[in-house]
Amino acid sequence: MNPFTRGIDLRRRAFLQASAGGLGWLALRHLLQADAPARPTDDSGATGNSLAPRPPHHTPKAKAVICLFQHGGPSQMDLFDPKPELNRRDGQDHPGELEIHFDKQAGKLLRSPFTFRPAGRCGMQLSELLPHTASIADELTLVRSMKTDSVDHESALRIIHSGKFQAGRPTLGSWILYGLGTARQDLPAYVVLSDPGGLPVDGLRNWTSGWLPAIYQGTQLRSEGPPVFNLTNPPEVSAGARTNQLAFLDRLNRHHLNSHAGNTELSDRIRNFEIAAKMQSSVPEVLDLAAEPEHVRRLYGLNHPDPSTANYAKRCLMARRLVERGVRFVQVFLNGQPWDTHDKNAAKLRDLCRMTDQPSAALVQDLKQRGMLEDTVVLWTGEFGRLPVSQGKDGRDHNRHGFSLWLAGGGFKKGHVHGATDDFGYRSVQDVVPVANFHATLLSALGLNHRELTHFHEGRADSLTDATVTDAQVVGELLA
Numbered sequence: 001m002n003p004f005t006r007g008i009d010l011r012r013r014a015f016l017q018a019s020a021g022g023l024g025w026l027a028l029r030h031l032l033q034a035d036a037p038a039r040p041t042d043d044s045g046a047t048g049n050s051l052a053p054r055p056p057h058h059t060p061k062a063k064a065v066i067c068l069f070q071h072g073g074p075s076q077m078d079l080f081d082p083k084p085e086l087n088r089r090d091g092q093d094h095p096g097e098l099e100i101h102f103d104k105q106a107g108k109l110l111r112s113p114f115t116f117r118p119a120g121r122c123g124m125q126l127s128e129l130l131p132h133t134a135s136i137a138d139e140l141t142l143v144r145s146m147k148t149d150s151v152d153h154e155s156a157l158r159i160i161h162s163g164k165f166q167a168g169r170p171t172l173g174s175w176i177l178y179g180l181g182t183a184r185q186d187l188p189a190y191v192v193l194s195d196p197g198g199l200p201v202d203g204l205r206n207w208t209s210g211w212l213p214a215i216y217q218g219t220q221l222r223s224e225g226p227p228v229f230n231l232t233n234p235p236e237v238s239a240g241a242r243t244n245q246l247a248f249l250d251r252l253n254r255h256h257l258n259s260h261a262g263n264t265e266l267s268d269r270i271r272n273f274e275i276a277a278k279m280q281s282s283v284p285e286v287l288d289l290a291a292e293p294e295h296v297r298r299l300y301g302l303n304h305p306d307p308s309t310a311n312y313a314k315r316c317l318m319a320r321r322l323v324e325r326g327v328r329f330v331q332v333f334l335n336g337q338p339w340d341t342h343d344k345n346a347a348k349l350r351d352l353c354r355m356t357d358q359p360s361a362a363l364v365q366d367l368k369q370r371g372m373l374e375d376t377v378v379l380w381t382g383e384f385g386r387l388p389v390s391q392g393k394d395g396r397d398h399n400r401h402g403f404s405l406w407l408a409g410g411g412f413k414k415g416h417v418h419g420a421t422d423d424f425g426y427r428s429v430q431d432v433v434p435v436a437n438f439h440a441t442l443l444s445a446l447g448l449n450h451r452e453l454t455h456f457h458e459g460r461a462d463s464l465t466d467a468t469v470t471d472a473q474v475v476g477e478l479l480a
Contacts, residue, residue: 051215056180066331071339073337073399079130085423100387101398110389136408143406143419144428145432147427149434153201171209177216184325196224297317316332319363345386379407381406382403386398414480440473
C-alpha cells in the first residue's frame with residue numbers, strides 16, 4: 001500500500017521511507033542556503049552579482065589601482081635598500097641565523113656591486129640601476145620593511161595576492177571589485193595584461209576570484225595580436241546575423257537560468273557574455289595606441305631597441321588607457337619569475353631594470369601630468385626579497401623576512417621612506433609591515449574598511465586580511 005494513502009494514520013516510519021529522498025533534498029537546500037555567500041546589492045537593492053558602482057565605507061583617496069607585479073622576488077639590497085655594512089663585510093660569514101631556502105648552496109655575505117645615490121628633493125636613496133625611478137622619487141612611498149609568511153614562490157604569491165598561502169582564495173583585485181563595483185559596464189573592471197612570452201608562475205591563480213562570484217575575477221587582455229580571442233565577428237557573418245544569434249543565445253540562457261534559480265556560476269556566465277558583446281566595440285578603441293602622441297610613446301619607451309622593454313612599455317601605456325576609461329584594477333605581469341636571481345644576480349638585475357625601469361616611471365609621470373595620479377595607486381612589488389649572502393658564486397636566495405616595494409599616488413605619502421631592515425638587509429626591524437597590514441592600508445586608500453569587506457564562506461565571514469586571525473591594521477604612516 002502506498003503510505004501516502006493512509007491520511008492521518010500515517011506512521012513516522014512509513015513517512016520517512018516514502019519521503020526520505022525529499023527530506024534529504026530539503027536538508028541539502030537548507031545547508032546550501034545557509035552557506036550561500038552574502039552578496040553586494042545593486043542600485044535597486046536587489047541582490048545579485050552586480051558590477052554596479054557601490055559606495056565605499058569611507059571617503060576614498062583612490063578609485064583605481066595599477067599593479068606592476070615583479071614575479072620572483074626583486075633584490076632589495078641591490079635596488080632600494082642600501083647596506084654599507086653589507087658592502088664592508090663582503091665575503092665574511094653572516095653574524096646571525098638565517099632562514100635559507102637552498103641551504104646547501106649558502107655562501108658568504110655578498111655586497112651589492114651597484115652604487116646608491118640620493119634622488120629627488122626628498123633624498124631617497126636608490127640604485128644606479130633605477131635612473132628613471134629616481135626621477136619620480138618625490139612621488140613615491142618606498143616601504144623598506146615588508147615581511148611575508150612564506151619563502152616558497154607559490155605560497156608567497158598567494159599571500160601577496162590573496163592574503164593567505166592556500167590556493168583558491170579571492171585575489172586583491174577581486175576584493176576591490178566586489179567592494180566597489182565599476183562605473184564602466186562595457187569593459188572588464190579587473191584587467192590582467194599578460195606577458196606575450198607566457199604566463200607567470202602560479203598562472204591563473206594570480207587573478208582568480210576564488211570563492212567570490214566568478215564575475216569578479218581578472219580578465220586577460222593580450223598586448224600582441226587580438227587583445228581577446230574571438231572578439232571580432234568572422235568575416236562571413238554579418239553584424240545583423242551576429243546580433244540575432246546573440247539575442248537568441250541570451251533567451252536560451254535566461255530560460256535555463258529561470259529553471260536554476262540561485263545558480264551564480266550560470267548568471268555570472270551570462271553577465272560575462274553581455275560584457276563580451278559590449279567589448280567588441282570598446283576594447284579595440286581602448287587598446288589602440290596609434291592615437292598616442294610621439295612624446296608619450298617616447299616617454300614610455302615604445303620605440304626602445306630592446307623588445308622586452310618596448311613591450312613592457314606598451315603594457316604600461318595600455319594600463320593607463322584602461323584606468324583612464326574607468327577600469328578599476330589593472331595588473332601587469334611578467335613571464336615566469338624573472339626576478340628569481342639564484343645565479344648571476346647582478347647581470348640579471350641589469351637586464352630586468354632595463355626592461356621595467358623606464359616604463360614604470362613613465363606611467364607615474366603620465367598619470368601625474370593628466371591629473372590622474374591623485375586618485376590612482378601605482379604599486380610596484382614582488383612576493384618577497386633576497387638574502388644578503390650568496391647562493392653559489394653570484395646568486396641570491398629567497399628572503400621572506402625583509403623586502404621592499406613602492407607605491408605612488410592615490411593618497412600615499414610623497415617622497416616618503418617607511419621602515420628599515422637590519423644592517424645586512426635580512427630582517428625588517430623598524431616599522432615592520434606584514435602583508436595583511438599592507439592590504440588593509442591599500443583597501444583603506446580606496447575607501448574600504450578591511451574588517452567590513454567580508455564574504456560568508458564555510459560558515460564564517462571571511463575577508464582579504466582575515467583580521468580576526470591576523471590582527472591586520474591600517475598603517476596610517478603610509479597615507480598622506
